[in-house]
Amino acid sequence: xxxxxESGFTLIEVLIVITILIVFFVAAMSVAVVNLKNLDSSRNxxxxxxxxxxxxxxxxxxxxxxxxxxxxxxxxxxxxxxEPPNWNRHRACAEQEKIxxxxxxxxNLTPGxxxxxxxxxxxxxxxxxxxxxxxxxxxxxxx
Amino acid sequence: xxxNFGFTLIEIVIVISIIAVIIPTIxxxxxxxxxxxxxxxxxxxxxxxxxxxxxxxxxLIRNSAVTVHSGPPTDNNVVCTKSTETWPLNSTDPLxxxxxxxxxFSFIAVSDAQNQERYKISSDSSGLNDVDLTSxxxxxxxxxxxxCQGTAENSPPLISISYVINQLSQxxxxxxxxxxxxxxxxxxxxx
Numbered sequence: 001x002x003x004x005x006e007s008g009f010t011l012i013e014v015l016i017v018i019t020i021l022i023v024f025f026v027a028a029m030s031v032a033v034v035n036l037k038n039l040d041s042s043r044n045x046x047x048x049x050x051x052x053x054x055x056x057x058x059x060x061x062x063x064x065x066x067x068x069x070x071x072x073x074x075x076x077x078x079x080x081x082x083e084p085p086n087w088n089r090h091r092a093c094a095e096q097e098k099i100x101x102x103x104x105x106x107x108n109l110t111p112g113x114x115x116x117x118x119x120x121x122x123x124x125x126x127x128x129x130x131x132x133x134x135x136x137x138x139x140x141x142x143x
Numbered sequence: 144x145x146x147n148f149g150f151t152l153i154e155i156v157i158v159i160s161i162i163a164v165i166i167p168t169i170x171x172x173x174x175x176x177x178x179x180x181x182x183x184x185x186x187x188x189x190x191x192x193x194x195x196x197x198x199x200x201x202x203l204i205r206n207s208a209v210t211v212h213s214g215p216p217t218d219n220n221v222v223c224t225k226s227t228e229t230w231p232l233n234s235t236d237p238l239x240x241x242x243x244x245x246x247x248f249s250f251i252a253v254s255d256a257q258n259q260e261r262y263k264i265s266s267d268s269s270g271l272n273d274v275d276l277t278s279x280x281x282x283x284x285x286x287x288x289x290x291c292q293g294t295a296e297n298s299p300p301l302i303s304i305s306y307v308i309n310q311l312s313q314x315x316x317x318x319x320x321x322x323x324x325x326x327x328x329x330x331x332x333x334x
Contacts, residue, residue, distance in 0.1 A: 025165075029172070032172045032173070032176060033172070035176055036172070036175060036176055036179060039176065039179040039180060039183055040179065042183060043179070043182060043183050043186060046183070046186055046187060046190060047186070050190055050323055053194075054324060054325070054326070057197075057325070057326065057327040058326065058327070060327065060328065061303070061326070061327055061328030062328075064301055064328045064329065064330050065301060065328060083324055084305075084324065084326055142330075
């Protein structure tokens, strides 16, 4: 009996090609997805930094307005979840007290004799990770 | 028996349906990456403009301004010298600052000549031509307010500045529009 030689791919060849294609494709997709996540987190970081700076500017304004009011009964943690900030919440932020429903903005004020140290923290969640923008500064009374 | 070469209908259908699933996924991902990138780009632009303008204004007012005036400075229009005195009464009127050399400068929000809908912060001064503090053509300034408030006798007036910078956008989607609030208060050091 004489068999005609068939041209075409063997199963092994087809499998190898498919595997290479799949590996390549999966790699490209995961790079794209990671890229997308990074873009999102850098956007959050820009906004988070802006909110921290905004609070710093506002606190500086409060200090310039009246030093006595600025140090009076201010020791401790404050929640500044409104824009512009206000002195309404002398406590840590509650779960739902967030800027745009996303950023938690708190500041820890520690008055000294003629300085106040201000520790601003803006934090948010990316998935399960908590990201934080810290901003530490000291205000001094100018006479 | 004749051997048939070529694909069967069922094979073609399977291949086409796989391609039909994969191609749109790729394009969707590429599209969302590009959109996200544009969003970040405009947000950084808006933030850069806002930071820059705030920086220039606070530095100039804090370090150069000696007196505050309600118009181009003369001896008669000094404002915010007494405590509780505030100016301007109408929040859109400009303030003029005089430095120790007798030159003056002021900051106003003006409509752009090229695009009437776009507002920019512009600095006017006696010595130089107008300088734009927000120069990108796709950023817009809203609610620009600058006011002064007198403090105690012989102590420097307090200047409040606030504005919103947002992007002039083609999109109507609220969440896509980059918009940042700026507000601060400065005291004149050279007073």
